[in-house]
Amino acid sequence: MGRFHRHDDGTVHDHDHDHGDHTGYATGSERVEVLEAIFAENDTRADINRRAFETNGIRALNLMSSPGSGKTTVLAATLDELSGDISVGVIEGDIATDLDAAKLGGRGAQISLLNTNNGFGGECHLDAPMVNRALQGLDLPALDLVVIENVGNLVCPAEFDVGEHAKAMVYSVTEGEDKPLKYPVMFRSVDVVLLNKIDLVPYLDADVETYVARVREVNPGATILPVSARTGEGMSDWFAWLRRFAAATD
Amino acid sequence: MERPTVHELSLCHAIAGVVKPYAAGRRVDVVRVQVGALRQVVPESLSFCWTLVRDHEDMPEAELELEFVAAEVDCRGCGQHSEITSRWTVCCPQCESSDVEVVRGNEFLVTSLEVT
Numbered sequence: 432m433g434r435f436h437r438h439d440d441g442t443v444h445d446h447d448h449d450h451g452d453h454t455g456y457a458t459g460s461e462r463v464e465v466l467e468a469i470f471a472e473n474d475t476r477a478d479i480n481r482r483a484f485e486t487n488g489i490r491a492l493n494l495m496s497s498p499g500s501g502k503t504t505v506l507a508a509t510l511d512e513l514s515g516d517i518s519v520g521v522i523e524g525d526i527a528t529d530l531d532a533a534k535l536g537g538r539g540a541q542i543s544l545l546n547t548n549n550g551f552g553g554e555c556h557l558d559a560p561m562v563n564r565a566l567q568g569l570d571l572p573a574l575d576l577v578v579i580e581n582v583g584n585l586v587c588p589a590e591f592d593v594g595e596h597a598k599a600m601v602y603s604v605t606e607g608e609d610k611p612l613k614y615p616v617m618f619r620s621v622d623v624v625l626l627n628k629i630d631l632v633p634y635l636d637a638d639v640e641t642y643v644a645r646v647r648e649v650n651p652g653a654t655i656l657p658v659s660a661r662t663g664e665g666m667s668d669w670f671a672w673l674r675r676f677a678a679a680t681d
Numbered sequence: 682m683e684r685p686t687v688h689e690l691s692l693c694h695a696i697a698g699v700v701k702p703y704a705a706g707r708r709v710d711v712v713r714v715q716v717g718a719l720r721q722v723v724p725e726s727l728s729f730c731w732t733l734v735r736d737h738e739d740m741p742e743a744e745l746e747l748e749f750v751a752a753e754v755d756c757r758g759c760g761q762h763s764e765i766t767s768r769w770t771v772c773c774p775q776c777e778s779s780d781v782e783v784v785r786g787n788e789f790l791v792t793s794l795e796v797t
Contacts, residue, residue: 460710463703463794469695469714470789522760555687574742586721587688616721651779 453605462663473591476559480566480594487571489520491579491676493595494615495649497610498583499629500603503531504582504660505669512670513576517677520569520577524557531580543568556587560593576677579670585610589617602646603628608637611649618646623654630659689726693734699791700740709743711733713793717788719771754784 465474468474484491496502506521513519519540523532532544545557562579566598569577579595581588598621603609605628618624626644629639639657646655654672658665700712716722724747731745753766765770765771765786772779 460795460797461707463796465699465791465793467703468790469692469699472698473695521771555691587691590692590721592759612769614721616719619719648772651772661720 435673466629467574470590470592473559476563477592480559480563481596482595483566483571484577484596487574489571489574489577490597490679491577491595492673492676493579493581493588493598494597494601495581495585495588495595495621496583496601496603497585497606500583502580502583502600502601502659503534505533505601505625505627505658506578506591508660508663508666509578509670509673510535510538510540512666513673517674518573518575520574521572522562522565522569522577522579524558524561524580524582541569541574542676555579555582555584556591557593558591566582576673580664585617586612589614589620596679597622599625601625601627602642604632604635604639604642608641608645611645615649618649618653621650621653623656623672624650626655626657627660629664630662687723689723689730690734692722692727693730694738696731696745696791697738697740700743700794701738703791703794704740704796707739707796709794709796711744711746712740713746713748713792713794715748715750715788715790715792717750717786718765719783719786720789722789724749725734748792750785750788753784754781754782755784 445679446464466619481491494502494506510519510521521535521542522537522538523542523620525531525544525546529544532542536540545561545565557579579593587671598620600617604626625643626646632639643655643657646653656668656672658669660666696714697713700709717722727747729746735741735743748784752771753762753764754771754773755762756773756776756778757780758773761773761775761777762784763774765774771783773781
């Protein structure tokens with residue numbers, strides 16, 4: 432059957448097609464030039480979100496991490512700190528539950544929950560159209576800062592612009608110091624890394640300097656903030672970073 | 682397996698989304714995709730996921746052809762242009778400076794189709 436190859440074994444190969452011999456084709460095939468970025472549609476929608484934020488004087492932060500890094504705990508402490516001072520909206524990405532949204536309630540922030548389980552077994556990231564839907568759940572003119580809490584995952588969220596002005600990640604010391612080298616796209620994409628759970632360092636084999644050095648190898652320009660959301664250590668540096676970010680207008 | 686295949690599945694849906702308007706109802710025989718080395722794409726997973734997605738997307742004959750692009754940087758420190766072979770760092774291999782401009786390796790695009 433000519434060139435109807437199935438690649439069920441995952442084989443990837445280059446091969447020239449003999450356009451003179453398309454067995455079984457009634458007519459010859461035609462080459463169509465495309466040259467279009469695969470994320471172009473998402474990126475266009477992300478720009479629409481960004482304009483919606485900017486029209487309302489809002490700065491938006493995409494907050495990412497692996498599952499269990501303490502991202503929601505960091506965010507809860509952050510909302511408590513900023514409450515009454517900076518008006519915060521949270522877009523909460525969660526595959527199927529409202530557990531995180533419940534944990535963030537009652538802290539003075541608007542919460543828009545976004546379950547992602549409509550996709551093929553639950554989307555593993557937020558994309559720009561999903562965030563656009565979640566914006567309907569927020570009173571944008573009343574807000575100064577929107578934090579988009581992405582789905583816990585070190586792979587997919589790094590690829591999708593959702594209309595944010597900066598990307599942050601929570602990376603806990605219990606994940607091991609090798610993670611920047613294993614997930615370089617995520618670590619390279621972020622502006623700030625919160626190195627969380629540093630209160631647990633005495634029980635681990637590596638010190639904070641080792642974690643910082645591994646992040647630096649992959650992303651020399653990132654701001655790295657060692658913190659413990661549980662004890663509060665280092666959190667004032669994070670709050671200061673976030674206040675500067677929220678006040679910026681570029 | 683350390684990485685979730687669902688990632689490549691969502692990438693395949695995105696590829697199909699780009700292809701459809703260009704195919705404009707014609708039968709798609711080949712989809713050519715360029716993948717930069719700095720992209721988090723596992724070729725084997727992408728090819729496997731494509732065999733699942735193409736049926737859902739009404740292009741069951743479409744064969745996915747991948748073209749790989751090595752990462753290259755221009756170093757502002759030493760002025761050299763280099764290919765990057767490391768998977769995780771894009772620092773200049775000549776002088777180890779991190780002050781580099783990535784000139785290739787972030788590609789992820791559909792370059793062309795064969796349609797009938």
